[in-house]
Amino acid sequence: MGSEALLMVDRSSVYESRMFDQYREMRLDIDNMSYEELLALGERIGNVNTGLSECMISKCLTEKTYCSSDQNQEEAMCAICLEGYNKKDKVAMVKNCGHGYHVGCIKKWLSMKNACPICKASASADSLKEG
Ligand SMILES: [Zn+2]
Numbered sequence: 001m002g003s004e005a006l007l008m009v010d011r012s013s014v015y016e017s018r019m020f021d022q023y024r025e026m027r028l029d030i031d032n033m034s035y036e037e038l039l040a041l042g043e044r045i046g047n048v049n050t051g052l053s054e055c056m057i058s059k060c061l062t063e064k065t066y067c068s069s070d071q072n073q074e075e076a077m078c079a080i081c082l083e084g085y086n087k088k089d090k091v092a093m094v095k096n097c098g099h100g101y102h103v104g105c106i107k108k109w110l111s112m113k114n115a116c117p118i119c120k121a122s123a124s125a126d127s128l129k130e131g
Pocket residue numbers: 078079080081082083101102105
């Protein structure tokens with residue numbers, strides 16, 4: 001019984017120190033990093049080179065002119081620039097999930113990242129298939 005308890009304590013302390021090491025690696029000194037190092041960090045973290053081409057972007061968006069009666073009041077705001085839509089603004093809806101943004105905002109976003117800013121779903125699910 002006594003040795004078993006000791007074993008458990010040992011195991012958990014090993015586990016804890018391993019966790020601690022992981023966190024130390026993650027806790028990077030971003031303030032003292034160069035621009036190149038930050039870029040490399042971004043690439044390591046991922047989702048940096050997952051943008052879509054102009055052609056892919058227009059395929060996965062439905063563009064229309066905003067009309068205030070179209071949407072609920074809570075949805076009448078672009079989650080990218082946090083500006084409300086004005087009547088006659090060009091808005092684009094991500095076909096996959098139905099979330100809407102200003103055309104310019106979502107195009108810029110998707111060129112950097114193939115994911116809906118609100119729900120994180122891929123804007124273009126078949127981008128992988130088509131290459
Ligand atoms: Zn916007």
